Amino acid sequence: MAGPGSYLIGEEEKKNLLEVIEAGWLYRYADASAANFKAKVLQLEQELAQYIGIKRVVAVNSGTAALFVALAALGIGPGDEVIVPGYTFIASIGSIVYSRAVPILAEIDESLTLDPQDVRKKITKRTRAIMLVHMLGNPGHIDHIRNLAREHNLQLVEDCAQAFGATYKGKSVGVYGDIGTFSFNFYKTITAGDGGAVVMNDEDLYRRAFAVHDQGHLPLRDGVEQGSRALLGLNFKMTELTAAVLLAQLKKVDALTMKLKENKGRFKDGIKDISGLTFRTLPEPQGEIGTLLTVFLPNADIARKVGDELGCGVVADSGWHVYNNMEHVLGKKVVDSVGCPFTCPYYTNNGGNVNYEIGMLPQTDSILSRAINISVGVSDAGLGSGFGISILSDNDEIDAKVEQFRKCVKKHL
Numbered sequence: 001m002a003g004p005g006s007y008l009i010g011e012e013e014k015k016n017l018l019e020v021i022e023a024g025w026l027y028r029y030a031d032a033s034a035a036n037f038k039a040k041v042l043q044l045e046q047e048l049a050q051y052i053g054i055k056r057v058v059a060v061n062s063g064t065a066a067l068f069v070a071l072a073a074l075g076i077g078p079g080d081e082v083i084v085p086g087y088t089f090i091a092s093i094g095s096i097v098y099s100r101a102v103p104i105l106a107e108i109d110e111s112l113t114l115d116p117q118d119v120r121k122k123i124t125k126r127t128r129a130i131m132l133v134h135m136l137g138n139p140g141h142i143d144h145i146r147n148l149a150r151e152h153n154l155q156l157v158e159d160c161a162q163a164f165g166a167t168y169k170g171k172s173v174g175v176y177g178d179i180g181t182f183s184f185n186f187y188k189t190i191t192a193g194d195g196g197a198v199v200m201n202d203e204d205l206y207r208r209a210f211a212v213h214d215q216g217h218l219p220l221r222d223g224v225e226q227g228s229r230a231l232l233g234l235n236f237k238m239t240e241l242t243a244a245v246l247l248a249q250l251k252k253v254d255a256l257t258m259k260l261k262e263n264k265g266r267f268k269d270g271i272k273d274i275s276g277l278t279f280r281t282l283p284e285p286q287g288e289i290g291t292l293l294t295v296f297l298p299n300a301d302i303a304r305k306v307g308d309e310l311g312c313g314v315v316a317d318s319g320w321h322v323y324n325n326m327e328h329v330l331g332k333k334v335v336d337s338v339g340c341p342f343t344c345p346y347y348t349n350n351g352g353n354v355n356y357e358i359g360m361l362p363q364t365d366s367i368l369s370r371a372i373n374i375s376v377g378v379s380d381a382g383l384g385s386g387f388g389i390s391i392l393s394d395n396d397e398i399d400a401k402v403e404q405f406r407k408c409v410k411k412h413l
Protein backbone atom coordinates (compact mmCIF):
# COMPACT_ATOMS: atom_id res chain seq x y z
CA MET A 1 0.00 0.00 0.00
CA ALA A 2 1.53 3.31 -1.03
CA GLY A 3 0.34 6.89 -0.54
CA PRO A 4 -3.25 8.05 -1.14
CA GLY A 5 -2.56 9.84 -4.43
CA SER A 6 -1.26 6.61 -5.95
CA TYR A 7 -4.74 5.07 -5.71
CA LEU A 8 -6.23 7.89 -7.72
CA ILE A 9 -3.97 7.70 -10.76
CA GLY A 10 -6.34 7.57 -13.69
CA GLU A 11 -7.60 9.23 -16.83
CA GLU A 12 -6.51 12.75 -15.89
CA GLU A 13 -2.90 11.72 -15.33
CA LYS A 14 -3.00 9.68 -18.55
CA LYS A 15 -4.34 12.62 -20.56
CA ASN A 16 -1.70 15.04 -19.26
CA LEU A 17 1.08 12.56 -19.84
CA LEU A 18 -0.06 11.76 -23.35
CA GLU A 19 -0.19 15.45 -24.16
CA VAL A 20 3.51 15.71 -23.32
CA ILE A 21 4.48 12.43 -24.98
CA GLU A 22 2.62 13.25 -28.16
CA ALA A 23 4.21 16.69 -28.31
CA GLY A 24 7.55 14.99 -27.78
CA TRP A 25 9.26 17.62 -25.59
CA LEU A 26 10.09 16.19 -22.15
CA TYR A 27 12.49 18.86 -20.89
CA ARG A 28 11.45 21.83 -18.75
CA TYR A 29 13.10 24.32 -21.09
CA ALA A 30 12.26 25.38 -24.61
CA ASP A 31 11.40 28.43 -26.57
CA ALA A 32 8.08 29.40 -24.99
CA SER A 33 6.49 29.89 -28.39
CA ALA A 34 7.35 26.37 -29.63
CA ALA A 35 4.15 24.46 -30.38
CA ASN A 36 5.44 21.19 -28.95
CA PHE A 37 6.46 22.76 -25.62
CA LYS A 38 3.72 22.30 -23.03
CA ALA A 39 5.55 24.04 -20.13
CA LYS A 40 4.16 21.63 -17.53
CA VAL A 41 6.90 22.22 -14.97
CA LEU A 42 6.36 25.97 -15.11
CA GLN A 43 2.61 25.48 -14.84
CA LEU A 44 3.08 23.18 -11.88
CA GLU A 45 5.28 25.73 -10.12
CA GLN A 46 2.61 28.37 -10.64
CA GLU A 47 -0.25 26.14 -9.51
CA LEU A 48 1.66 24.93 -6.48
CA ALA A 49 2.45 28.53 -5.52
CA GLN A 50 -1.23 29.34 -5.70
CA TYR A 51 -2.31 26.22 -3.82
CA ILE A 52 0.22 26.70 -1.04
CA GLY A 53 -0.21 30.48 -0.92
CA ILE A 54 3.43 31.38 -1.46
CA LYS A 55 5.25 33.56 -3.98
CA ARG A 56 7.86 31.21 -5.35
CA VAL A 57 8.20 27.49 -6.05
CA VAL A 58 11.08 25.57 -7.58
CA ALA A 59 10.05 22.10 -8.78
CA VAL A 60 12.76 19.48 -8.24
CA ASN A 61 13.15 15.75 -8.73
CA SER A 62 12.73 14.59 -5.11
CA GLY A 63 12.03 15.73 -1.56
CA THR A 64 15.64 14.98 -0.72
CA ALA A 65 16.82 17.27 -3.52
CA ALA A 66 14.38 19.89 -2.22
CA LEU A 67 16.01 19.78 1.22
CA PHE A 68 19.51 19.97 -0.21
CA VAL A 69 18.55 22.90 -2.44
CA ALA A 70 16.82 24.67 0.47
CA LEU A 71 19.86 24.38 2.74
CA ALA A 72 22.17 25.53 -0.04
CA ALA A 73 19.90 28.47 -0.82
CA LEU A 74 20.14 29.51 2.83
CA GLY A 75 23.94 29.28 2.60
CA ILE A 76 24.17 26.63 5.30
CA GLY A 77 27.53 24.87 5.28
CA PRO A 78 30.79 24.12 7.10
CA GLY A 79 30.79 24.95 10.81
CA ASP A 80 26.99 25.22 11.01
CA GLU A 81 24.69 23.10 13.14
CA VAL A 82 21.11 22.36 12.12
CA ILE A 83 18.66 21.07 14.74
CA VAL A 84 16.54 18.21 13.42
CA PRO A 85 14.24 15.70 15.15
CA GLY A 86 15.54 12.20 15.94
CA TYR A 87 12.27 10.91 14.49
CA THR A 88 12.17 11.85 10.81
CA PHE A 89 12.96 10.31 7.46
CA ILE A 90 16.69 9.82 6.93
CA ALA A 91 16.73 12.46 4.14
CA SER A 92 16.24 15.29 6.66
CA ILE A 93 19.50 14.28 8.32
CA GLY A 94 21.35 13.25 5.15
CA SER A 95 20.64 16.57 3.44
CA ILE A 96 22.28 18.43 6.33
CA VAL A 97 25.39 16.25 6.17
CA TYR A 98 25.59 16.69 2.39
CA SER A 99 25.43 20.45 2.96
CA ARG A 100 28.56 19.87 5.10
CA ALA A 101 26.71 21.08 8.19
CA VAL A 102 26.23 19.04 11.35
CA PRO A 103 22.83 17.62 12.33
CA ILE A 104 21.97 18.03 16.00
CA LEU A 105 19.30 15.53 16.95
CA ALA A 106 16.50 16.78 19.19
CA GLU A 107 13.64 15.12 21.03
CA ILE A 108 10.09 14.88 19.77
CA ASP A 109 7.06 15.10 22.06
CA GLU A 110 3.71 13.32 21.78
CA SER A 111 2.93 15.34 18.65
CA LEU A 112 5.70 13.21 17.07
CA THR A 113 7.33 16.46 15.96
CA LEU A 114 10.11 18.61 17.47
CA ASP A 115 9.77 19.32 21.18
CA PRO A 116 10.32 23.10 21.48
CA GLN A 117 11.76 22.74 24.99
CA ASP A 118 14.46 20.38 23.82
CA VAL A 119 15.17 22.50 20.75
CA ARG A 120 15.89 25.44 23.05
CA LYS A 121 18.38 23.30 25.00
CA LYS A 122 20.15 22.26 21.79
CA ILE A 123 20.84 25.77 20.50
CA THR A 124 24.56 26.69 20.55
CA LYS A 125 26.64 29.50 19.07
CA ARG A 126 27.08 27.22 16.03
CA THR A 127 23.36 26.72 15.34
CA ARG A 128 22.27 28.20 12.02
CA ALA A 129 18.89 26.61 11.43
CA ILE A 130 16.06 24.49 12.79
CA MET A 131 14.48 21.88 10.54
CA LEU A 132 10.89 21.38 11.62
CA VAL A 133 9.50 18.17 10.14
CA HIS A 134 5.72 17.90 9.92
CA MET A 135 5.57 14.15 10.46
CA LEU A 136 2.80 11.81 9.40
CA GLY A 137 0.54 14.40 7.86
CA ASN A 138 0.27 16.87 10.70
CA PRO A 139 1.88 20.26 11.36
CA GLY A 140 4.35 20.49 14.24
CA HIS A 141 4.54 23.29 16.85
CA ILE A 142 5.01 25.98 14.23
CA ASP A 143 4.44 29.05 16.44
CA HIS A 144 6.77 27.86 19.21
CA ILE A 145 9.53 26.80 16.88
CA ARG A 146 9.25 29.91 14.75
CA ASN A 147 9.45 32.13 17.82
CA LEU A 148 12.54 30.25 18.98
CA ALA A 149 14.14 30.68 15.58
CA ARG A 150 13.40 34.40 15.60
CA GLU A 151 14.62 34.84 19.17
CA HIS A 152 17.98 33.25 18.28
CA ASN A 153 18.27 34.63 14.76
CA LEU A 154 18.09 31.17 13.17
CA GLN A 155 16.72 30.09 9.82
CA LEU A 156 13.62 27.92 9.86
CA VAL A 157 13.31 25.12 7.30
CA GLU A 158 9.97 23.32 7.14
CA ASP A 159 10.29 19.76 5.87
CA CYS A 160 6.72 19.21 4.67
CA ALA A 161 7.45 16.02 2.72
CA GLN A 162 4.82 14.05 4.64
CA ALA A 163 2.28 16.84 4.89
CA PHE A 164 1.32 18.21 1.48
CA GLY A 165 -2.18 19.62 1.95
CA ALA A 166 -1.80 20.16 5.71
CA THR A 167 -2.54 23.60 7.16
CA TYR A 168 -1.74 25.54 10.30
CA LYS A 169 -3.95 28.43 11.37
CA GLY A 170 -5.58 28.35 7.96
CA LYS A 171 -2.42 28.50 5.86
CA SER A 172 -0.49 25.70 4.20
CA VAL A 173 2.53 24.28 5.92
CA GLY A 174 5.67 25.52 4.20
CA VAL A 175 4.75 29.20 4.34
CA TYR A 176 5.85 29.73 7.94
CA GLY A 177 9.56 29.03 7.62
CA ASP A 178 12.19 30.90 5.64
CA ILE A 179 11.95 28.05 3.19
CA GLY A 180 9.84 24.89 2.88
CA THR A 181 10.16 21.60 1.05
CA PHE A 182 7.74 18.96 -0.23
CA SER A 183 8.06 15.44 -1.63
CA PHE A 184 5.91 13.74 -4.25
CA ASN A 185 7.35 10.27 -3.89
CA PHE A 186 5.08 7.23 -4.05
CA TYR A 187 4.17 7.35 -0.34
CA LYS A 188 3.18 11.02 -0.24
CA THR A 189 -0.20 12.79 -0.42
CA ILE A 190 0.07 13.23 -4.19
CA THR A 191 2.64 11.51 -6.31
CA ALA A 192 4.39 11.09 -9.61
CA GLY A 193 6.58 8.26 -8.32
CA ASP A 194 9.22 10.80 -7.30
CA GLY A 195 9.40 14.58 -7.28
CA GLY A 196 9.69 17.51 -4.94
CA ALA A 197 9.33 21.25 -4.49
CA VAL A 198 11.08 24.08 -2.67
CA VAL A 199 8.86 26.99 -1.63
CA MET A 200 9.64 30.48 -0.37
CA ASN A 201 8.52 34.11 -0.45
CA ASP A 202 11.94 35.78 -0.58
CA GLU A 203 13.15 36.70 -4.10
CA ASP A 204 16.83 36.40 -3.31
CA LEU A 205 16.34 32.94 -1.81
CA TYR A 206 14.34 31.99 -4.90
CA ARG A 207 17.16 33.01 -7.23
CA ARG A 208 19.64 31.05 -5.12
CA ALA A 209 17.40 27.96 -4.91
CA PHE A 210 16.77 28.08 -8.64
CA ALA A 211 20.48 28.41 -9.35
CA VAL A 212 21.38 25.47 -7.09
CA HIS A 213 18.84 23.23 -8.82
CA ASP A 214 19.95 24.26 -12.34
CA GLN A 215 23.72 24.73 -12.70
CA GLY A 216 23.70 28.29 -11.39
CA HIS A 217 21.19 29.67 -13.88
CA LEU A 218 18.82 32.53 -13.27
CA PRO A 219 15.14 31.57 -12.97
CA LEU A 220 12.98 30.65 -15.90
CA ARG A 221 15.39 30.88 -18.79
CA ASP A 222 14.14 29.68 -22.18
CA GLY A 223 16.76 27.01 -22.40
CA VAL A 224 19.49 29.51 -23.25
CA GLU A 225 22.01 31.37 -21.10
CA GLN A 226 20.75 34.60 -19.56
CA GLY A 227 23.53 36.71 -18.14
CA SER A 228 26.24 35.74 -15.70
CA ARG A 229 25.69 33.10 -13.05
CA ALA A 230 26.27 34.15 -9.45
CA LEU A 231 26.95 30.72 -8.00
CA LEU A 232 27.59 27.13 -8.94
CA GLY A 233 24.68 24.76 -8.98
CA LEU A 234 23.90 21.16 -9.84
CA ASN A 235 20.98 19.53 -11.64
CA PHE A 236 17.86 18.65 -9.67
CA LYS A 237 15.36 19.63 -12.36
CA MET A 238 11.94 18.06 -12.75
CA THR A 239 10.88 16.64 -16.11
CA GLU A 240 7.74 17.54 -18.03
CA LEU A 241 6.49 13.98 -17.48
CA THR A 242 6.59 14.29 -13.71
CA ALA A 243 4.92 17.68 -13.78
CA ALA A 244 2.19 16.38 -16.11
CA VAL A 245 1.24 13.70 -13.58
CA LEU A 246 1.46 16.07 -10.62
CA LEU A 247 -0.80 18.65 -12.28
CA ALA A 248 -3.49 15.99 -12.51
CA GLN A 249 -2.88 14.83 -8.93
CA LEU A 250 -3.03 18.39 -7.60
CA LYS A 251 -6.61 18.70 -8.78
CA LYS A 252 -7.52 15.72 -6.58
CA VAL A 253 -5.84 16.77 -3.37
CA ASP A 254 -8.76 18.49 -1.62
CA ALA A 255 -11.19 15.63 -2.24
CA LEU A 256 -8.48 13.21 -1.21
CA THR A 257 -7.72 14.87 2.14
CA MET A 258 -11.42 15.23 2.89
CA LYS A 259 -11.87 11.48 2.42
CA LEU A 260 -8.79 10.70 4.53
CA LYS A 261 -10.06 12.85 7.38
CA GLU A 262 -13.49 11.25 7.20
CA ASN A 263 -12.00 7.74 7.32
CA LYS A 264 -9.62 8.66 10.10
CA GLY A 265 -12.48 10.21 12.10
CA ARG A 266 -14.51 7.00 11.78
CA PHE A 267 -11.57 4.86 12.90
CA LYS A 268 -10.78 7.15 15.81
CA ASP A 269 -14.41 7.29 16.95
CA GLY A 270 -14.46 3.50 16.90
CA ILE A 271 -11.57 3.14 19.34
CA LYS A 272 -11.56 6.29 21.45
CA ASP A 273 -13.45 4.73 24.37
CA ILE A 274 -10.74 2.10 25.02
CA SER A 275 -9.33 3.09 28.36
CA GLY A 276 -5.56 2.99 28.50
CA LEU A 277 -5.30 4.00 24.87
CA THR A 278 -4.34 7.59 24.04
CA PHE A 279 -3.77 9.48 20.82
CA ARG A 280 -0.98 11.52 19.36
CA THR A 281 -1.40 15.19 20.26
CA LEU A 282 -2.15 17.41 17.29
CA PRO A 283 -0.85 20.99 17.43
CA GLU A 284 -3.44 21.83 14.76
CA PRO A 285 -6.27 19.26 14.65
CA GLN A 286 -8.11 21.05 11.83
CA GLY A 287 -4.99 21.20 9.71
CA GLU A 288 -4.07 17.54 9.47
CA ILE A 289 -4.43 15.53 6.28
CA GLY A 290 -5.34 12.30 8.04
CA THR A 291 -2.89 9.90 6.45
CA LEU A 292 -2.13 8.06 9.70
CA LEU A 293 -3.66 7.62 13.13
CA THR A 294 -1.05 7.17 15.85
CA VAL A 295 -2.05 5.66 19.18
CA PHE A 296 -0.10 5.19 22.41
CA LEU A 297 -0.36 2.12 24.62
CA PRO A 298 0.39 2.44 28.34
CA ASN A 299 3.84 0.84 28.06
CA ALA A 300 6.32 -0.59 25.57
CA ASP A 301 5.55 -4.17 26.52
CA ILE A 302 1.84 -3.92 25.72
CA ALA A 303 2.54 -1.90 22.57
CA ARG A 304 4.96 -4.58 21.37
CA LYS A 305 2.36 -7.33 21.87
CA VAL A 306 -0.34 -5.34 20.07
CA GLY A 307 2.02 -4.31 17.24
CA ASP A 308 3.25 -7.85 16.76
CA GLU A 309 -0.25 -9.28 16.66
CA LEU A 310 -1.44 -6.65 14.17
CA GLY A 311 1.68 -7.22 12.09
CA CYS A 312 2.82 -3.60 12.10
CA GLY A 313 5.24 -3.55 15.03
CA VAL A 314 5.74 -0.32 17.01
CA VAL A 315 6.89 2.98 15.54
CA ALA A 316 10.27 2.60 17.30
CA ASP A 317 11.03 -0.25 14.87
CA SER A 318 11.06 1.99 11.82
CA GLY A 319 14.44 1.69 10.16
CA TRP A 320 14.09 4.77 8.01
CA HIS A 321 12.63 7.15 10.55
CA VAL A 322 14.09 6.47 14.00
CA TYR A 323 17.64 7.64 14.72
CA ASN A 324 18.39 4.50 16.81
CA ASN A 325 18.01 2.39 13.67
CA MET A 326 20.10 4.63 11.40
CA GLU A 327 23.46 2.89 11.57
CA HIS A 328 24.92 5.24 8.98
CA VAL A 329 24.03 8.27 11.12
CA LEU A 330 25.20 6.65 14.36
CA GLY A 331 28.48 5.67 12.69
CA LYS A 332 28.92 9.03 10.89
CA LYS A 333 29.37 7.07 7.66
CA VAL A 334 30.12 9.87 5.21
CA VAL A 335 31.44 9.46 1.67
CA ASP A 336 34.80 11.18 2.05
CA SER A 337 37.80 9.73 3.84
CA VAL A 338 38.37 12.63 6.25
CA GLY A 339 35.02 12.59 8.06
CA CYS A 340 33.64 15.92 6.80
CA PRO A 341 31.56 17.66 8.24
CA PHE A 342 32.23 16.20 11.68
CA THR A 343 36.00 16.74 11.56
CA CYS A 344 35.84 20.04 9.69
CA PRO A 345 38.08 22.67 11.35
CA TYR A 346 35.38 25.31 10.87
CA TYR A 347 33.37 23.10 13.19
CA THR A 348 35.89 21.68 15.64
CA ASN A 349 37.84 24.92 16.04
CA ASN A 350 34.58 26.56 17.07
CA GLY A 351 34.01 24.01 19.83
CA GLY A 352 31.93 21.62 17.73
CA ASN A 353 31.96 17.95 18.71
CA VAL A 354 29.01 15.67 18.19
CA ASN A 355 28.39 11.98 18.73
CA TYR A 356 25.26 9.99 17.99
CA GLU A 357 24.41 7.08 20.24
CA ILE A 358 21.56 4.63 20.62
CA GLY A 359 19.33 5.89 23.43
CA MET A 360 20.57 9.48 23.32
CA LEU A 361 16.98 10.77 23.03
CA PRO A 362 15.17 8.99 25.89
CA GLN A 363 11.94 10.92 25.54
CA THR A 364 11.72 10.08 21.83
CA ASP A 365 12.55 6.43 22.55
CA SER A 366 9.90 6.16 25.23
CA ILE A 367 7.21 7.76 23.05
CA LEU A 368 7.98 5.68 19.97
CA SER A 369 8.21 2.42 21.88
CA ARG A 370 4.59 2.89 22.99
CA ALA A 371 3.33 4.13 19.61
CA ILE A 372 1.49 2.28 16.89
CA ASN A 373 0.76 3.79 13.48
CA ILE A 374 -2.58 2.85 12.01
CA SER A 375 -2.54 3.48 8.29
CA VAL A 376 -5.42 5.55 6.98
CA GLY A 377 -4.10 6.58 3.59
CA VAL A 378 -0.47 5.60 3.59
CA SER A 379 1.22 2.45 4.63
CA ASP A 380 4.93 1.91 4.46
CA ALA A 381 6.80 -0.80 6.28
CA GLY A 382 9.65 1.70 6.66
CA LEU A 383 7.29 4.05 8.44
CA GLY A 384 6.45 1.57 11.16
CA SER A 385 2.97 1.05 9.80
CA GLY A 386 1.25 -1.68 7.87
CA PHE A 387 -2.03 -2.24 9.69
CA GLY A 388 -5.05 -0.20 8.75
CA ILE A 389 -7.17 0.98 5.89
CA SER A 390 -6.64 2.78 2.60
CA ILE A 391 -8.27 5.76 0.94
CA LEU A 392 -10.48 3.32 -0.96
CA SER A 393 -11.82 1.56 2.15
CA ASP A 394 -15.56 1.73 2.63
CA ASN A 395 -17.29 1.96 6.00
CA ASP A 396 -17.70 -1.81 6.31
CA GLU A 397 -13.99 -2.35 5.84
CA ILE A 398 -13.16 0.41 8.30
CA ASP A 399 -15.54 -1.03 10.89
CA ALA A 400 -14.05 -4.51 10.46
CA LYS A 401 -10.55 -3.15 11.04
CA VAL A 402 -11.77 -1.18 14.05
CA GLU A 403 -13.19 -4.39 15.48
CA GLN A 404 -9.94 -6.27 14.86
CA PHE A 405 -7.98 -3.48 16.55
CA ARG A 406 -10.33 -3.30 19.54
CA LYS A 407 -10.16 -7.04 20.16
CA CYS A 408 -6.39 -7.08 19.93
CA VAL A 409 -5.85 -4.11 22.23
CA LYS A 410 -8.35 -5.35 24.81
CA LYS A 411 -6.62 -8.73 24.87
CA HIS A 412 -3.27 -7.19 25.79
CA LEU A 413 -4.31 -4.29 28.00
Ligand SMILES: Cc1ncc(COP(=O)(O)O)c(C=O)c1O
Pocket residue numbers: 062063064065088089091092133159161162183184185194195196
Ligand atom coordinates in the same frame (compact mmCIF):
# COMPACT_ATOMS: atom_id res chain seq x y z
C1 LIG B 1 10.13 13.79 6.30
C2 LIG B 1 10.71 13.50 4.96
N1 LIG B 1 11.65 14.31 4.46
C3 LIG B 1 12.19 14.11 3.25
C4 LIG B 1 11.81 13.04 2.47
C5 LIG B 1 12.50 12.79 1.17
O1 LIG B 1 11.65 12.78 0.08
P1 LIG B 1 12.01 11.95 -1.24
O2 LIG B 1 11.78 10.52 -0.97
O3 LIG B 1 11.06 12.53 -2.25
O4 LIG B 1 13.42 12.25 -1.58
C6 LIG B 1 10.82 12.17 2.94
C7 LIG B 1 10.39 11.00 2.12
O5 LIG B 1 9.98 9.98 2.59
C8 LIG B 1 10.26 12.40 4.20
O6 LIG B 1 9.32 11.59 4.71
